[in-house]
Amino acid sequence: GQQLNQSPQSMFIQEGEDVSMNCTSSSIFNTWLWYKQDPGEGPVLLIALYKAGELTSNGRLTAQFGITRKDSFLNISASIPSDVGIYFCAGRGAGGTSYGKLTFGQGTILTVHP
């Protein structure tokens, strides 16, 4: 089946630093999404990307849909303590995959030191 490889697995940064994480796949995806999960909570949608090359921002977050449709990255600028959590990439595969059947990456655990 389709798989998403997300890196890095974890990051430890100082408050104020910028963060970058990415997802790659050997398969083409039609849609890329980035979610954040806080402890004991469900994933919360941060950004959705629909076109190859698309660059979208949501406040301090910026994400891009790779030109090859096989990768995406998420950047967080000027990190703050509440950015702590697990960030997941997710994608809807090509080839007739239904809209709600998402494939998730393994997640990036982000720790921000004040």
Place this chain on the structure above:
Amino acid sequence: EPEVTQTPSHQVTQMGQEVILRCVPISNHLYFYWYRQILGQKVEFLVSFYNNEISEKSEIFDDQFSVERPDGSNFTLKIRSTKLEDSAMYFCASSDGNEKLFFGSGTQLSVL
């Protein structure tokens, strides 16, 4: 802001017992989903449901699993005879037909 609500937040059961996990999707959404997350692993798709029937299911969703929309607001996942390996966080999600899924806070299922 509308949200997906799941109950209970934690469920402990004995192996072989039946469990029903409950969800109230966002009221104007018509597409419903169950995903699960085994501790430390990625979130995995189980099943999608639309117009009172299953649209798609994964290989995880075997005959022990079933879903139902018993009334106009609830969406349930039943596991008929739980196994140890069913222990996981189960997430309900809903959407209005696109990829933007809204997830509930999950039910942590522990099978002993």
